[in-house]
Amino acid sequence: MNTCSVCHGKTIQKYITYTQWYHGELVAGENVPAEVCENCNEEYFSPETVDKLQHAIELHRSYKTIQVSVFQFS
Ligand SMILES: [Zn+2]
Numbered sequence: 001m002n003t004c005s006v007c008h009g010k011t012i013q014k015y016i017t018y019t020q021w022y023h024g025e026l027v028a029g030e031n032v033p034a035e036v037c038e039n040c041n042e043e044y045f046s047p048e049t050v051d052k053l054q055h056a057i058e059l060h061r062s063y064k065t066i067q068v069s070v071f072q073f074s
Pocket of ligand 1: 007008
């Protein structure tokens with residue numbers, strides 16, 4: 001368990017869905033290990049996880065495609 005550097009709350013180990021824009025496309029990774037702040041939900045990743053994420057995103061090795069709902073904020 002670590003401390004959140006944003007709010008100093010406690011972080012807990014979780015498996016999250018990570019999303020990132022990559023060359024104009026929204027990509028997502030499931031079951032990504034992260035330390036998540038219980039207070040503000042800030043997410044922290046180990047250097048190994050960041051490496052793996054970048055690799056997976058660049059290799060574009062997705063196993064499924066999903067639809068994403070988009071709304072206008074007005
Ligand atoms: Zn926090």
